[in-house]
Amino acid sequence: MITNTERRNFLKQSLLGTAGLMIGFRETASGKTLVGLLPAELSTEINPFVLIDTNGIITLVNSRPDMGQGSIQAVTSLLAEELEVSMDQINIIHSDGQAKYGSQGSGGSSTVRGLWTSLRQAGAAAKEMLIEAAAKQWNVRVDECYASEGMVYLKGSDKKLTYGILAKDAVKLEVPKNPKLKEPKEFKILGKYKRRSDIPSKTNGTAVFGIDVVVPGMLYAVTIHPPSVQGKLISYDDGAAKIIKGVKHIIKTESNFPGGKTEAIAVVADNYWSALKASKLIIIKWDDGEMTKTLDTATYFKDAYEIASKPGIRAEEKGDFEAFYAASDKKLESIYETPFLSHAAIEPVNATAHVKEDGTAEVWAPIQGPDGALEETADFLKIPKEKIKINALLLGGSFGRKAYMNFMKEAIDISRQVKAPVKLIWPREEDMMQGPFRPAMLSKMKGVIGNKNRLSGWSHHVVGESIQAQHWNALLPYQADNWLSGEMSMENHKYDFEVNSESFSRVKTPIPTLWWRSVYASNLSWGQECFIDEMAHLAGVEPLEARKQLLHNSKRDLKIIEKLEALIQASPALPADHARGIAMFRSFETMSAAMIEVAKAGNAVKVVKVTSIIDCGQYVNPDNVKAQTEGNISMGLQAAINGGITFTQGKCDQTNYHEYQIMRMSEMPQVEIHIIDNEEKAGGVGEPGLPPIAPALGNAIFNLLKKRVYKLPIDLNTIAG
Amino acid sequence: MATFNLTINDQRFKIDAEEDMPLLWVIRDLAGLKGTKYGCGMAQCGACTIHIDGAPVRSCQYPVSAVKKKQKITTIEGIGTPQLRHAVQDAWIAEQVPQCGYCQSGQIMSAVALLNEHPDPSDAQIDTYMNGNLCRCGTYDRIRKAIHKAADQSKTKTMGSH
Numbered sequence: 001m002i003t004n005t006e007r008r009n010f011l012k013q014s015l016l017g018t019a020g021l022m023i024g025f026r027e028t029a030s031g032k033t034l035v036g037l038l039p040a041e042l043s044t045e046i047n048p049f050v051l052i053d054t055n056g057i058i059t060l061v062n063s064r065p066d067m068g069q070g071s072i073q074a075v076t077s078l079l080a081e082e083l084e085v086s087m088d089q090i091n092i093i094h095s096d097g098q099a100k101y102g103s104q105g106s107g108g109s110s111t112v113r114g115l116w117t118s119l120r121q122a123g124a125a126a127k128e129m130l131i132e133a134a135a136k137q138w139n140v141r142v143d144e145c146y147a148s149e150g151m152v153y154l155k156g157s158d159k160k161l162t163y164g165i166l167a168k169d170a171v172k173l174e175v176p177k178n179p180k181l182k183e184p185k186e187f188k189i190l191g192k193y194k195r196r197s198d199i200p201s202k203t204n205g206t207a208v209f210g211i212d213v214v215v216p217g218m219l220y221a222v223t224i225h226p227p228s229v230q231g232k233l234i235s236y237d238d239g240a241a242k243i244i245k246g247v248k249h250i251i252k253t254e255s256n257f258p259g260g261k262t263e264a265i266a267v268v269a270d271n272y273w274s275a276l277k278a279s280k281l282i283i284i285k286w287d288d289g290e291m292t293k294t295l296d297t298a299t300y301f302k303d304a305y306e307i308a309s310k311p312g313i314r315a316e317e318k319g320d321f322e323a324f325y326a327a328s329d330k331k332l333e334s335i336y337e338t339p340f341l342s343h344a345a346i347e348p349v350n351a352t353a354h355v356k357e358d359g360t361a362e363v364w365a366p367i368q369g370p371d372g373a374l375e376e377t378a379d380f381l382k383i384p385k386e387k388i389k390i391n392a393l394l395l396g397g398s399f400g401r402k403a404y405m406n407f408m409k410e411a412i413d414i415s416r417q418v419k420a421p422v423k424l425i426w427p428r429e430e431d432m433m434q435g436p437f438r439p440a441m442l443s444k445m446k447g448v449i450g451n452k453n454r455l456s457g458w459s460h461h462v463v464g465e466s467i468q469a470q471h472w473n474a475l476l477p478y479q480a481d482n483w484l485s486g487e488m489s490m491e492n493h494k495y496d497f498e499v500n501s502e503s504f505s506r507v508k509t510p511i512p513t514l515w516w517r518s519v520y521a522s523n524l525s526w527g528q529e530c531f532i533d534e535m536a537h538l539a540g541v542e543p544l545e546a547r548k549q550l551l552h553n554s555k556r557d558l559k560i561i562e563k564l565e566a567l568i569q570a571s572p573a574l575p576a577d578h579a580r581g582i583a584m585f586r587s588f589e590t591m592s593a594a595m596i597e598v599a600k601a602g603n604a605v606k607v608v609k610v611t612s613i614i615d616c617g618q619y620v621n622p623d624n625v626k627a628q629t630e631g632n633i634s635m636g637l638q639a640a641i642n643g644g645i646t647f648t649q650g651k652c653d654q655t656n657y658h659e660y661q662i663m664r665m666s667e668m669p670q671v672e673i674h675i676i677d678n679e680e681k682a683g684g685v686g687e688p689g690l691p692p693i694a695p696a697l698g699n700a701i702f703n704l705l706k707k708r709v710y711k712l713p714i715d716l717n718t719i720a721g
Numbered sequence: 722m723a724t725f726n727l728t729i730n731d732q733r734f735k736i737d738a739e740e741d742m743p744l745l746w747v748i749r750d751l752a753g754l755k756g757t758k759y760g761c762g763m764a765q766c767g768a769c770t771i772h773i774d775g776a777p778v779r780s781c782q783y784p785v786s787a788v789k790k791k792q793k794i795t796t797i798e799g800i801g802t803p804q805l806r807h808a809v810q811d812a813w814i815a816e817q818v819p820q821c822g823y824c825q826s827g828q829i830m831s832a833v834a835l836l837n838e839h840p841d842p843s844d845a846q847i848d849t850y851m852n853g854n855l856c857r858c859g860t861y862d863r864i865r866k867a868i869h870k871a872a873d874q875s876k877t878k879t880m881g882s883h
Contacts, residue, residue, distance in 0.1 A: 195814070203822075205796065271750050348759070627817065
């Protein structure tokens with residue numbers, strides 16, 4: 001891992017070099033254009049992913065913050081593969097949000113699928129220029145040369161030149177418009193097992209997370225927010241707090257929530273413990289507001305069920321479902337429910353900011369996108385982006401939370417007021433109670449069994465708060481949330497129903513909501529995949545067979561079904577009191593299936609084993625695909641069996657991990673992951689393993705107990721009672 | 722405010738702190754060792770696990786004044802060096818355990834203590850001992866494998882020395 005100091009030193013060094021080669025992108029109206037960049041531009045603008053300086057140091061840029069999903073390795077592997085350098089000979093630096101690095105948000109499982117071609121092109125273009133520079137020097141044709149491990153060789157001779165020597169000539173050459181990319185069979189890095197270079201630093205305490213950054217002269221801050229949703233500060237008495245040794249300031253700070261802002265109290269001290277201790281001694285009067293008296297999750301769901309009884313806004317339709325449903329005699333209807341959830345990353349949200357007297361500002365934070373952070377900082381401070389430096393540090397988990405940067409703005413506001421660098425860490429209780437949360441949703445399902453017991457008619461009506469509407473007021477009353485429409489679309493899932501209809505109704509709530517690992521897919525899959533099983537049972541067809549029939553047009557998905565069948569055939573007969581359930585769900589261009597084995601133990605059900613299959617097309621590192629899928633099993637199971645965020649009179653009821661249970665070692669079942677290998681377009685990896693977990697469990701429980709569960713979370717300790 | 726003479730990772734530290742300051746913040750902010758992490762502040766997540774005389778302790782709930790004279794504090798920085806890693810660190814790398822890595826200091830400190838107590842732990846012993854160390858990324862299966870691997874390596878070493 002490269003620290004910020006090292007990074008700065010490196011940048012200094014490379015600026016001192018007389019010449020070098022950098023390849024970046026310029027975003028033009030017609031798309032991305034590869035361009036050659038002069039090192040002198042480095043400090044100011046540029047979008048350089050490949051830096052080769054005259055000392056021979058090869059540096060690749062990771063433009064997607066790493067929250068554990070492995071982007072440090074993934075992004076640089078794409079570059080290194082085509083550049084013909086090994087992963088052991090590169091330095092890695094992180095982008096700082098400047099526009100010409102392109103989009104820098106880790107989210108939507110977009111890193112590898114979004115950069116698969118463009119970053120390989122950047123690597124390949126640099127390699128072709130280096131080869132051309134060598135060919136010129138030797139006075140030979142380019143096809144007489146080849147590149148390997150950071151060197152250009154002349155075929156049939158012992159002549160070779162390092163990239164470092166060639167860089168200054170290469171940079172003067174024209175950037176190839178369409179550099180030739182390798183065929184997958186030629187890959188040396190992509191698709192192969194490779195240990196992650198960041199892992200040793202995560203076993204010895206040297207990895208620097210956002211919370212670990214040290215800035216000379218910095219103060220430490222705690223913010224205390226209104227405990228009630230959108231509550232307002234009336235007054236506070238800091239008499240007992242300000243006499244705590246080390247406390248420097250107790251001030252008001254602006255605090256943002258989705259769609260609005262309020263005030264919080266900031267305690268600033270010369271060490272974090274003093275700030276934390278003092279924060280508990282302030283007597284604060286909050287105005288909870290009239291609205292919070294009736295703001296609770298029970299009312300949210302009551303409203304949701306009422307709204308579900310009326311038609312929704314159409315998102316997708318094939319045929320006339322309502323007519324089809326009315327005319328049929330074999331049909332069913334169910335409503336599935338998913339709760340609000342907390343991200344609950346172990347590193348609480350935090351940020352360090354320094355708003356300087358000279359009108360510049362610097363931010364160090366665990367954030368999912370330095371470009372967004374730069375934008376928001378500039379907007380908040382009303383200063384040009386050129387005067388801001390963003391340092392995107394390692395995230396100690398995020399799962400979507402740290403892409404919403406209200407904590408960063410608080411740190412900036414506090415630093416501006418106290419005129420010193422400030423590290424703000426939200427105490428766990430603030431992190432958990434303030435959210436924002438994965439929205440709770442209902443899936444109202446209707447199905448029709450047609451001729452020959454085919455699953456013929458399908459209706460999915462999703463009812464819940466829209467993240468887009470709540471954050472940006474981005475939804476007109478007649479519009480369906482388009483993230484949600486995409487995730488529920490039958491064109492996406494390729495289930496070929498004769499007639500189908502997908503629709504959405506918003507449940508407006510001030511309970512703050514946010515994307516959470518796999519976004520709405522984590523809600524939608526529960527209703528969708530449990531209901532496929534319900535329909536199959538009504539039709540008298542095996543659920544796996546029913547899916548096979550529905551997917552008859554999608555060869556790629558049928559392969560997953562075949563894999564499931566093969567796994568079932570190969571496994572020993574289930575013991576008595578054991579059962580399995582399956583589910584599959586496509587999200588972020590990846591199909592994932594899960595098969596869960598459960599066992600009855602008295603009144604309880606135990607999750608014995610989870611087998612996941614993932615078809616994400618081409619990928620970078622199979623071991624990391626497995627690791628992400630294991631993580632999705634853990635988080636998907638937690639969402640199915642534990643917790644759930646609830647609100648009473650405007651306040652979140654859960655304050656810390658003793659009240660919001662996340663998975664523990666003893667709850668983790670056996671896991672088995674299978675990757676489907678093919679040469680399809682790279683799909684997402686960080687999220688798609690999650691959606692099928694809850695419904696596979698629901699289906700397994702039905703097969704075990706003949707009891708259909710409609711509501712999450714499931715209490716496994718009493719379910720068989 | 723009082724002065725405390727602490728031995729952390731075999732190094733002496735003279736620390737001025739309030740008596741109720743938890744070791745977590747002493748270690749992180751006064752001794753400058755950032756490997757020990759804050760997660761919950763109420764001994765619920767295990768991210769702050771350290772050793773006092775070899776026994777695992779949740780440092781977020783352990784006031785600095787409770788450390789007795791001559792007691793040895795060990796943090797993640799003190800169980801091995803980059804050149805000479807602890808068997809548990811080696812196993813963590815071999816199994817590619819960490820994802821985000823934030824909880825792993827605490828996981829490793831608990832695993833080291835577990836192996837000191839039970840050199841060849843069963844899955845049930847691992848479940849019990851490690852149950853208070855939360856990992857949101859879901860690396861539990863790999864942690865389990867890595868603990869078994871570290872136990873096997875120690876066994877091989879012991880056998881080799883005879």
